[in-house]
Amino acid sequence: MSSRRSEMPLITERGAPDPSSVDISLADGKTWAVAEETPVALIYDRRNYAVMLATPSDIADFAIGFSLSEGIVTAPDQIESIEILHKDVGIDLHIGLATDRLERLEIIQRRRNLPGRAGCGLCGLENAETLTAPLPPVAPRPADLAEDALAKALATLTNWQPLNTETRSVHAAAWCNAKGDILAAREDVGRHNALDKLIGANARNGVDHTAGFLVMSSRCSYELIEKAARAGIPTLASLSAPTAFAIRKAAEANIRLYARSGPGFVALG
Template sequence: MSDATSFVRIAADGERVAIERALAEEVPVALEFNGIGYAVLMATPADLDDLVAGFLVSERIQQVGDPVVPVAPHRTAAGIVARANLLAEQARRLLDRVRHRASDSSCGLCGIENIEQAMRPLPQVAAQSDADDAAIFRALAALSGQQLLNARTGAAHAAALVDAAGIIRLVREDVGRHNAFDKLIGAMRRAGAGWDGGFALLSSRCSYELVEKAVLADCPMLVTISAPTQLAVARAAEAGLPLRVLARPDAMLASPAP
């Protein structure tokens, strides 16, 4: 996060007041695997080890249970280069999917060459959530108190690991909703943490890309505070991923049973 920046607050009645406001930091983060430039993400430059560990799962280069590779970040005048070396089989997957791209988030689609690649079959979610509706509402009520970066800046998304009782166990934040979820998945990998009958709670809409990330991480249920797209609902049903969307303090929508 950068230092406070000066603004002028303009009220509806015309009153103008000078204020200081903290801003969320957003920088280019170049991901380089085995010496190959793979992607450039616009991200909050924190928890980069987690970001890479989650991104590799989202890109289907690694699986959740694979050993986590060390990440070496290098600051440059223009941003950050995060370097990691993959094992032989993972390097083969890397070469199969390698592309040079610049994207505004780890969306999983930027640079893909055809529709068939974008709509690759998803595995079936094996994990099951034991959380009831009350647990979800409990987590929703607690989420804002866990969004420390967003509380200071108003510009960050959160992704949370929630247990079956509705207790938030782990949170990651980023200016990008996709990056936040990758950071959470990566943090879980690095900590050896499982879903343990819980679910993922995201402070964003439910997009196709977030559904894919959840499925590849074997997340047992995905909860988002905003609406889903039609494709997100269809892909979640295909993979057997339960959704709870438009999840607000007073109500939420449950996806049709897979």
């Protein structure tokens, strides 16, 4: 992703947003903060594309990041408008695309069995061959990260997780510079949603993904590698062990992958 700021879509919002957490009463009279989970319908030019369960925050970032990581657009200026409609139950995200992206949208939709879906980005795939299709390689191959940069990011990540501090139940995706300073972070009940939100935020701010690395508070599975590859993110560090499939796909996409092991990290490719 280039460091040049692309022209941003027109963003409008209607209705009252839901809170990201709610307090529930316990039997002993105390209250407990729990994370909210809201159905978010992504609708492209009046075409129902997906329904995701997500934390109802940073929704414009989510719209842009999801569109990029799904391959529907390759730059935020290919999105002309975003309308966020808060309803009694859930959120409708109406996303207007540039005319030349509508054909791409139709191709992607034909590969899926479901008009809408919830959960991770794998539901509704037409066949296993779609899942194992090559990912776009990230170039150039990044250099090894310094151990102290990884340690610094790990030590400060909780400072960027206010919702998780409150609820202890959400994931975070954080963007760091080469020294390990966290520059931006997003939270969500779904790790893939947190990454989409961060990708969208970085796109809106013209962040150069070749100049830093991604930290995920979760384990690293295939869909995170897929999203990172499409966003041009060359280095990813996760706080839990990745799956074997994720390791293979990271190597295929030229992504350098790290996972926490004890107090430090191990390089996995």
